Amino acid sequence: MLNTIQKRFAxxxxxxxxxxxxxxxxxxxxxxxxxPAVFVFFFxxxxxxxxxxxxxxxxxxxxxYILLGVAFMVLMYVFAVWQYRSTYTTVYEESANxxxxxxxxxxxxxxxxxxxxxxxxxxATIMDDCTDLEHTFSHAVPQLFASIISxxxxxxxxxxxxxxxxxALFWVVPVALAVILLAKRSMLKSNESNYLNKRAVSEQxxxxxxxxxEIKSYNQEEDYLGKLDERIDTYEKVLTRNExxxxxxxxxxxxxxxxxxxxxxxxxxxLLAAGRVDFFTYLIFMVIGSRIYAPINEVMNxxxxxxxxxxxxxxxxxxEALPVQQGTVDFCPEGYDIEFRHVGFSYEEGKRVLQxxxxxxxxxxxxxxxxxxxxxxSTAAKLAARFWDxxxxxxxxxxxxxxxxxxxTLLKNFSIVFQDVVLFNASIMDNxxxxxxxxxxEEVMRVARLARCDEFxxxxxxxxxxxxxxxxxxxxxxxxxxxxIARALLKDAPIVLLDEATASLDxxxxxxxxxxxxxxVRNKTVLIIAHRMRTIANADKIVVLENGSxxxxxxxxxxxxxxxxxxxxxxxxxxx
Numbered sequence: 001m002l003n004t005i006q007k008r009f010a011x012x013x014x015x016x017x018x019x020x021x022x023x024x025x026x027x028x029x030x031x032x033x034x035x036p037a038v039f040v041f042f043f044x045x046x047x048x049x050x051x052x053x054x055x056x057x058x059x060x061x062x063x064x065y066i067l068l069g070v071a072f073m074v075l076m077y078v079f080a081v082w083q084y085r086s087t088y089t090t091v092y093e094e095s096a097n098x099x100x101x102x103x104x105x106x107x108x109x110x111x112x113x114x115x116x117x118x119x120x121x122x123x124a125t126i127m128d129d130c131t132d133l134e135h136t137f138s139h140a141v142p143q144l145f146a147s148i149i150s151x152x153x154x155x156x157x158x159x160x161x162x163x164x165x166x167x168a169l170f171w172v173v174p175v176a177l178a179v180i181l182l183a184k185r186s187m188l189k190s191n192e193s194n195y196l197n198k199r200a201v202s203e204q205x206x207x208x209x210x211x212x213x214e215i216k217s218y219n220q221e222e223d224y225l226g227k228l229d230e231r232i233d234t235y236e237k238v239l240t241r242n243e244x245x246x247x248x249x250x251x252x253x254x255x256x257x258x259x260x261x262x263x264x265x266x267x268x269x270x271l272l273a274a275g276r277v278d279f280f281t282y283l284i285f286m287v288i289g290s291r292i293y294a295p296i297n298e299v300m301n302x303x304x305x306x307x308x309x310x311x312x313x314x315x316x317x318x319x320e321a322l323p324v325q326q327g328t329v330d331f332c333p334e335g336y337d338i339e340f341r342h343v344g345f346s347y348e349e350g351k352r353v354l355q356x357x358x359x360x361x362x363x364x365x366x367x368x369x370x371x372x373x374x375x376x377x378s379t380a381a382k383l384a385a386r387f388w389d390x391x392x393x394x395x396x397x398x399x400x401x402x403x404x405x406x407x408x409t410l411l412k413n414f415s416i417v418f419q420d421v422v423l424f425n426a427s428i429m430d431n432x433x434x435x436x437x438x439x440x441x442e443e444v445m446r447v448a449r450l451a452r453c454d455e456f457x458x459x460x461x462x463x464x465x466x467x468x469x470x471x472x473x474x475x476x477x478x479x480x481x482x483x484x485i486a487r488a489l490l491k492d493a494p495i496v497l498l499d500e501a502t503a504s505l506d507x508x509x510x511x512x513x514x515x516x517x518x519x520x521v522r523n524k525t526v527l528i529i530a531h532r533m534r535t536i537a538n539a540d541k542i543v544v545l546e547n548g549s550x551x552x553x554x555x556x557x558x559x560x561x562x563x564x565x566x567x568x569x570x571x572x573x574x575x576x
Contacts, residue, residue, distance in 0.1 A: 009141065010133070010316035012097055018090035019142060025086045026146030027153075029079040030295045034154065035072040037291050041284050042068070088138045095134035098316075102126055108324035110407075111387040123202075125319055129312040136309045144306060147295040154292065158285075162277060165285045168267035172260040173296055176253040180300060183249055187307045190242045195311050197235040204228050253300045261289045325389065327406040333398020336363045336413065336494045336525040338384050344392035345383060353379050357393070357550055359543045363494070366526040368536035370566060371545035377529045380545065381497050384527060385414050397495075415488035415520065419500035421480045423472035428457055429464040431472070431483055435490030444490065450519045451486035453479075489520050496521050498528040542566060 005016040046060055102125070106114075114122075151173070159166040208215065208224055215224050268282040338361040345354040354376045361367035361384075369377040383390060386402050395402050402410055415435075423431050432444050432453070445464065448454055456479050460466040472480045488496065498517065514535075521528075530536050542559050544552035544566050552564050559566040 007317065008313070009137070010098075010313045010320065011094065012101065015090075015094040015097070018086065018094060019137070022083070022087040022090060022142040023145045023149070025079065025083040026142045027149040029076070029083040030146055030150035031153065032072075032076045032079040033294075034150075034288075034291065035076060037288050039065070039069060039072055040287055044284065044287075045280065087142050091134060091138040094137070095130055098133070099126065099130050102130070102319065105319060105322070105324065108326075108407075109322060110325055110389065111382075113322075125315055129315055132309065132312050133316070136306070140301070141306060141309070143298055147298045150295055151292075158288070162281055162285070164271060165264055165268055165277070165281070168263040169260050169285065169289055169292065171263065172257050176256040176296070176300065179253045179256065180249055183245075184307060187242075187246070187249075188310055190238070190245065191308050192311050194235070194238045194242050197231070197238050201228075201231050201235050204231050250300050254297055257293045257296060260293065261286070264289045325386065325407045327404050327409070329406045329409045331400065331405045331409050333400050333413075335398045337361065337396075337398060338495070338525060338527065339396045340380070340384075340393070341396070342393040343380075343383065343390050343395060345379065345388065345390045347388075352548055354383075354390075354548045357545070357548070359550060359553055361525055361527050361541070363525045364523055365540035366521060366528060366536075366538065367541045367543060368539040369527065369529045369543050369545060370531075370536065370569065371551075373531075375545040376548045377545055378499055381499055381527050381529055384495075385416065385497060386410050413493050414495045414497060415491045415493040415524075416497045417481075417484050417488050417499070417517075417520075421472070421484040423468060423475075423480060423483060425467065425470045427462075427465045427467050428453070428460075428483065431468065432486045432490060435487035436492075439490055444486075447486045447489035448483075450489055451482045453482045453486050456482075485517060485520060493524075495525045496527070498526070498530075500529055500531065 002016045005019055011019060043065055155170050215221055264285050268285060271277040272282050340357050340359050343354055343357040346352045369380055371377055383395060386407050389403055429444055432448060433439050457463055468474050528536060542556055543550060546565060552559055552566055
């Protein structure tokens, strides 16, 4: 049963157990809340029945009912405390664990996943979906099941007392539930539509923030705001329609419930007239009927909330079902040669990016991947670090298949410098220290000097303690790139991947950065990707890729003499 609950509500094993406890204690609280009606029943039976049946004596005195009332209040208080601790407290703990579990899941996913997944969608799953689940599970779902349990138990107990009046009291319950259940499919469809519209608004806002410079540069403010208004209007219309439909269904169902008390009055009057029940029983059922529908109303409200939650639960289960990269953490390669053997890879079914790619990048050498745009250079370099898993062939590092190595363990051996540098809203010192968290200030400044960072840091008001803004917005492209190289120098990993590290820089900045790169690649296994042929002039080996296949390999001199694709690219750039 716990496994079913886990899957249905996207809970952990402990969360499923806590959910069962919460449901039990909430059901006990619902039953306890009927104790005032029980108290009235006992009191009336003791004091009213003797009046109706003249001659009977009162069994209990006032003190007895004072003590009974106190006992009932204590019971209600104890059950309320247990219910609170088993729902609200444990739900908040489960919510915290869910966020941690999601973070761990994201940590184990292929790095390429984050390039393919929409950022606002991920944010919505981690923040909004978790918050909605937390709120609903603390306020609705345990209460829903507890209400059903308590209603069934109370119905059975009352049926033994008088089944005709019980039937008159509860026939409205299945009818009211049927009204909501029959509209379930429509409600789920509306909730999904509402969710997608809300996400579209978030994506539009995110896009505007990310591309505000382009929007302003091309005078697209009016067009952008017009599209944003359209999406907000659509979201509001769908949300209003959903809320209206939900209100009609829930209030309509609750209106049907009110017919139950009318049925008890009519049926009870008929039974009383026929002499089949006494007035006392009739009175008790009317008193109970005024209270019994409260938990049923909770069921109506919570059932609608559960329909709303299904979309979130589905997305959470979908995230948990994503395959993760696994492997051994005991990785001791024999050297750091990277070998591709007949590697085939595609991002999507039927769209081959690499096909039968074979080459070796040797330790102590610079291996350059060149070729036209879209030839698979960056893909090959990232496959070497297991950003993705290949579909065919094998990639080895030091003779060991990297698909059998845990990604975080594997990446300890790589220093990577991308064309697009990501910096944090922190000091220059902290941004460089990401390369090795336990590095001293002296070690950080040493690699910063090697990467020529000290040239611009000296001009800053607080030196290495200067905060550089979100993604280094206060720095130029060359300065940001030099910080990236300093990070890689600080990590000092045996393998270096340089993916278009200088493509967007001017000649002066490229020359400065090349000095830092020269320090970075010394005695390492180096894979470098560049469009500028002069960047790879000193490479020990060139691998030429075209349409996802290796067309040429050799030294720069050898490839020049062959007069193939590499020679044509060199000639074309020299003419430019």
